[in-house]
Amino acid sequence: MGTTKTFILLAAMTALFMAVGFVVGGTMGMGIAFIVAAGINFFSYWNADKIVLKMQGARQVDESDASPMIRTFVGDTKALARSANMPEPKIYIIDTQQPNAFATGRNPDNAAVAATSGLLNMLSREETAGVMAHELAHVQNRDTLTMTITATIAGAIGMLANFALFFSNRERGGIIAGLLIMIFAPMAAGLVQMAISRSREYEADKRGAEICGNPLWLASALEKIDRGARATINRRAEENPAMAHMYIMNPLAGRKGDSLFSTHPGTANRIEALVRLAEDMGQGRMSPPLEDPRPTGPWG
Template identity: 75%
Template sequence: MGTAKTFILLAAMTAIFMAIGFLVGGTVGMAIAFVVAAGMNVFAWWNSDKMVLRMQGAQEVPEGTSNPMLRAFRQDVAKLADAAGLPQPKVYVIDTPQPNAFATGRDPKNAAVAATTGLLNMLTREEVAGVMAHELAHVQNRDTLTMTVTATLAGAIGMLANFALFFGRERAGLLGSIAIMIFAPMAAGLVQMAISRSREYEADARGAEICGNPLWLASALEKIERGARAQINPYAERNPAMAHMYISNPLNGRGADNLFSTHPSTANRVEALRRMAGEMGISNAPAPAARSAGPWG
């Protein structure tokens, strides 16, 4: 189902590309846009995960890293992947104080997970495990292909619309320019249609099963939301079409926040996780406090 949704998404994005090409350059512009879109579709299928990681400033954590926090982080991701029955993904870190994380990759064999330094510094080790389990659930549910391709193509359409607005006025005229301005919100609408909010609840539930304690993720989500409001993620601000990939909305409300928001309410997610903990017989208590020593001290 995820692959079929991705093909539909690629077709829709191609149609928007061709429409913008027609407004800018007529039939010739539409033909050029089709060729560009076809090339982008092939590129997005095979390389969008690498592009997303690069655009978000992610750096891979090497297996033999000397940093004790990153070494423990990598080991914990490997244990969680084993618990989920998944191949070990590549592990990345993003140097920004905002706590957040995402997963990418076209399939479980080519998956990667990324966490910000803010997440590793702010959360306890148990809470980080809950977040990574959530991201591995996206990998297992094969959400990452659609999420990654959507991020790449929606961002490209937004840039193309802006380019057309400034350089296509001779051909399109004022009304055409106004019409072109509509395509960026259309791209955002496609993001919202392609990325169902229900996937976050599903990943929360499966992630809680993988790590073994829904309260770890519940506590992490509350901390992440507070941190996301207090800290700016410059990579997400520059590429708002990629915001849906993060576990929590990384945008701080500068206009694009509402346009590209695909995240359900954190309070609702936490409530669902606490109910799940009750059903599992786990005490409704907060996750352990940060330790005074060790990688997460």
């Protein structure tokens, strides 16, 4: 299913890219757009994770970091990966006060997870573990390839659409067509992102709760992240909105935008599902895979 989903996604994005190319340069423009899209698809498969991490300003961390909080964070994340029988991912920090996190990489052997400094400062150790288990679930479910390539191509569509109005063929009503493409092409790309993202978030919530052993950890984290994301602007995400669907919570919420086309399901619905899962699991009494499962309180 993952391979089929990725193929359909790439086909849809490529077709949209070619449509914009046709408006910009007619048949020749469509042909050039196809060649460019094929190149982007190939390049994205191998390098999109690196592009995403760089664009979000992520820096890799490990157990040698000077900060005790980051060392603990790295150790806990690796422990969760071992508990899920997964290869240990590369671990990154993004220096922004908005609490958030995402995963990227083409497969579990080449995966990376990233958390913001705001998330580490706001959440307890247990809540952070719930968030990272969610991101590891995306990796294990092989969602990250689709998410990362979507972000890369959607960004390219947005940039090309901005040129459509200025380079469209004016002899064939190209100005109107260019204007429509400039408006609706990014919107169409966003709808594709929304359609494939919402259901994956629920699945990652469920699997993540199983990995960390307590659904209420993630439920509590989502409530705090939702409040923090609405109160704080993530400037890196604002500069690259095509990547918003990769985060555990919409990083554009700080702009108080309309949620009609949100790439994420409602936080209240996610929390409700996790609470029900906790009840099914006996209030989350499963032993968590951390070295010290005792409550530790806020890290910050």
